[in-house]
Amino acid sequence: MKNKAAYLGLLLAFALILSYIEVLLPLQTGIPGVKLGLANLAVLLCLYLFTVKEAMLLSVVKAVLTGLLFGNLYMIIYSLAGAVLSCLVMAVMIRLGKWHVPVVSAMGGVMHNVGQLIIAYMTIQTYGILYYVPILLIAGLITGLLIGMIVSLALPYVKKVIERSERV
Amino acid sequence: MIKKVKADVIIISCVLMVAALLFGVIYMNDDPTAEVSIVRDGERIGQYSLLEDETVTVTDDVGGYNLVLISNGEVRVCDADCPDKLCVKQKSISKGGESIICLPHKLVVQIISKEESDLDAVTN
Numbered sequence: 001m002k003n004k005a006a007y008l009g010l011l012l013a014f015a016l017i018l019s020y021i022e023v024l025l026p027l028q029t030g031i032p033g034v035k036l037g038l039a040n041l042a043v044l045l046c047l048y049l050f051t052v053k054e055a056m057l058l059s060v061v062k063a064v065l066t067g068l069l070f071g072n073l074y075m076i077i078y079s080l081a082g083a084v085l086s087c088l089v090m091a092v093m094i095r096l097g098k099w100h101v102p103v104v105s106a107m108g109g110v111m112h113n114v115g116q117l118i119i120a121y122m123t124i125q126t127y128g129i130l131y132y133v134p135i136l137l138i139a140g141l142i143t144g145l146l147i148g149m150i151v152s153l154a155l156p157y158v159k160k161v162i163e164r165s166e167r168v
Numbered sequence: 169m170i171k172k173v174k175a176d177v178i179i180i181s182c183v184l185m186v187a188a189l190l191f192g193v194i195y196m197n198d199d200p201t202a203e204v205s206i207v208r209d210g211e212r213i214g215q216y217s218l219l220e221d222e223t224v225t226v227t228d229d230v231g232g233y234n235l236v237l238i239s240n241g242e243v244r245v246c247d248a249d250c251p252d253k254l255c256v257k258q259k260s261i262s263k264g265g266e267s268i269i270c271l272p273h274k275l276v277v278q279i280i281s282k283e284e285s286d287l288d289a290v291t292n
Contacts, residue, residue: 098175110183131194137187141180 001166004050011058012065015042019066034139037109037147039066043087044105044151045158052091059083078116085115101155102148109144110137202264202281204243206236209274218243218262218279232273243277245270 018038047055067076086108113136206213224236235247242260255270264281
């Protein structure tokens, strides 16, 4: 693919804009750590359009940049752990090819939260964090499913656009 | 197509099962490290494990008494000769941080949980 760098740049910009929109949205769940994760739209698209390598690069850069722009250093560490784990799991699932897009995304959402919980456990070293696991698992599942539905609807169109631009 | 749907259902139900299992484990089990601390007039009378059934009689200098009963992982004041008897009317306590207070006798029965005190930490 000749314009890979350009597409990756576009996807990164897309991810950052989505993160910004999420900060702006007055959609508070009341549970800290639970959010839509709109920016994972870009990562999931990247996984389906390119390979694991590009998606991993995108999610790491995304995590660092959104942390610097909208959060703090803690947030970067948490996002990095979540992003890397969820990216890996989704890549494996896509490679195996047994699942639909929303389910791949749902597992990505779950693993994103699992990664963050691991870091949280390492920071505060208490089993008290266990109370939080079921809530975050379910939350990741639901938000992941939603994001995955959007991606599965958008994917054919994005693929068509890229194919057309390749031919020119 | 059908095969894919089957795989979808399997993996999602796996996650749901893990969540349900953890939910069950957490909310069924009480904290085994919790202890009951009894303090009268600022002076520590004693600290007891929630797991062992015990009856503690706390008496003060002028003859007032409170009977504290620990049983089945719960604590309550089952008898007292204070005028308002509010401590007797309170329901049993079992979770970290909960307390029964008898104002006339300056008695505080409180559950102290090691888990609870560790929870204050910054995560975001």
